[in-house]
Amino acid sequence: MNAPRHFAPLARLLHWLMALMVIAMLFIGAGMVASVSERHAWLLQLHKPLGIAILLLVIVRLLVRFTTQVPPLPADLPGWQALAAKASHVLLYALMLVLPLLGWAMISAAGDPVMLSESLRLPSILPANAQAFALLRKAHGYLAYLLFLTVLVHLAAALFHGWVRRDEVLGSMLRGRD
């Protein structure tokens, strides 16, 4: 069986949907912690359900990733670039999975009810503990910045493939039927 030249349609749908959600989420998070206006309150109300939606989607996405064939990187890609591509994808998946869990855990550790809406509450996943909260809250912030940097590198690399190398990498996520 030949390796496909493009990502499976479902994988592409998940990629672009989550790209929008993750970038929106990063801006919402950075904006809400830097605001004392009513934006703080409504961004926080968006942040929590969106985070749980990303957590659910990344699980679906990992399943799709492991059950569909992925187009290979170009054969002439320098070794360090191929390694960087693999490592950055592992990092992206790990952060998309870990950040919502950290958010959920830190709200739990603060002893706050984990409210996704005015009446929908998720169970706490940790007992209330101030020191655990402080650690988780800081990790949530720092790792979110790491995710933003990784997204920027990912974007730059995708455009480099599309505009400079002009290979099939960008196209494999943009279009194609196989």
Next chain:
Amino acid sequence: MVDPSSERRPSLSAASLTLRLTAIAVVVAALAGAFAYVNGTLDPQRLTPKALVNVLETNNGIHAGFRRNHSKGVCVAGYFESSGEARAYSSAQVFNEPRTPVVGRFALPSGNPYAPDGSVPIRSLALRFTQSDGQQWRTGMNSMPVFPVATPEAFYQLQQAQSPDPATGKPNPAAVPAFFAAHPEAAPFLQWIKTAKPSASYATETYNGINAFYLVGPGGQRQAVRWGVAPMSQDAADATPPQGADFLEQDLTKRLAAGPLRWQLNITLANPGDPVNDASKAWPADRKVLNAGTLVLERAQAQDNGDCRDINYDPLILPSGIEGSDDPLLAARSAAYASSYLRRTSEVSQLPATQESRP
């Protein structure tokens, strides 16, 4: 079949390569720049939670592990007994079940945890009601009837007016009067504080929620409200003048040893047109008041290791059936408390009570 994209491309001219790399840099820089604007780096004039908490630290010093404002206090616990009177207005479980456990905190409104109790005429009470469905209602109330200002920006400027002048190391005595001269909305607060005296007891005070909220009823109808608790028994609290710097906690412990303390939870219903977004303005005295039930406080604990220590009394942690209003102070309190909470939870191990070997 030959996919055209797999064919070798002619190499780029130097000019074209430069243009393409520049285009990539522009795209990445635009996204990074937008992010830096949103997180405040490129918008230094914006009032942030960090700036609000920083000015409190500037004015009071940093007391590791303590709240950055209302730092001196004592934990209390008990329960709330609903009268059922608020049930028609709010579907919140706290008004619909007979009894809801409460963890609260009495405090002084200063960022100095060692401030003498007689130094300010204001006392505060924060409460956390934990409903059996796991939802919570948190509220922070003060003994004054109105807030001095209506916006977080004005609150920030009022704090700045009390900051030490870098030249003298002391606050400029003209700054606070100048602030109030420029803020006529503070008149009701200034009128109240003129006659306010530091009370000898936390137990004899009325505590007002000050900010407006909405009660949301079973049918979805919304009613703007303000709430507060009023002591159910008045006594000769002023018979003996308070001694020392920490008489409030001693008085509270003594009273609780003799029996529980009770307050009535009053919920004032706004008329159409009453200001719901301005905590500096009182509502007319003839507004309908619900007696929502009784707050019963049974025991006190030192705050350094008590149950209230790790609670962030964020006024926007609300159960279904209570919603925040568009009072801009609510969002600001929520945002600033989160910043203070992260700072102090990072320093829990530095609290006096947790340092066993402290001399």
